[in-house]
Amino acid sequence: MNNKYTQAFKAAFPLTLPICAAFLFLGISYGFYICSKGFSPWYPFFTSALVYAGSMEFLLVTMLLSPFNPLYCFFMALMINSRHLFYGLTMLEKYKGIGLKKFYLIFGMCDESFAINCSADIPEGIDKGWFMTLVTMLNQIYWVAGATIGGILGSSLNINTKGLDFALVALFTAIFVSQWQATENHTPAILGIALPLLCLVLIGPQSFIPPAMLLLLAVFVTAYYKGGIKL
Secondary structure, three states: OOOHHHHHHHHHHHHHHHHHHHHHHHHHHHHHHHHHHOOOOOHHHHHHHHOOOOHHHHHHHHHHHHHHHOOHHHHHHHHHHOHHHHHHHHHOOOOOOOOHHHHHHHHOOOHHHHHHHHOOOOOOOOOOOHHHHHHHHHHHHHHHHHHHHHHHHHHHHOOOOOOHHHHHHHHHHHEEEEEEHHHOOHHHHHHHHHHHHHHHHOOOOOOOOOHHHHHHHHHHHHHHHOOOOOO
16 A cells, blocks of 8 residues: 555656645635635635635635625535536546545546646556545645645734735636637637626626526536537
8 A cells, every 4th residue: 555655646746746836826825815804824724625626715705704695605616616517527437446535536626636637647557546646635735735824924924915805806817818818719708708797787786696607507518518619
């Protein structure tokens, strides 16, 4: 077991180093952000470890400060991470025969872990299950470590965090621009703007998000299975 673990670690660790740099920086930003809203430094640790959903964690801060609305939270989480539905379908074959480790792999799947585990050419003799588990675990450790460091620094240093709210806007803007540049078909992005705007006009600012999310999900899933839109 130890030999399998060591070999898999040596194969997985170098592939996760670029992600380490990105996750530490973003995690620290998240830790600062949530503590700037008055939360205990324990919050970034536990939310990054248990929620572990990247951009959803930034949005979670707003949800925790808003009136309790489980329907809104459910649809926002579903839409922000809906791409994982398709990631999961892609990994069905790869997760076969690896035992109980697949449950952690399902929980810990993120864009970066999916990219490595889906495309990596695992060397001969390396245990596939341990390799994918360690890739996933290392990436989560980087994120939790960054968030925890940010939480400790954010709560102990007297830093003016005014304007840090813009980090959430900047994050989603950067993701949108990156996706726009990476794809030739901009129909999903245009629909992602147009349909919520339509619901905003028809329903109003208080309740437009759940129906907008449902409408987007229905349109994208239908288009995906009919081949009309490549997501």
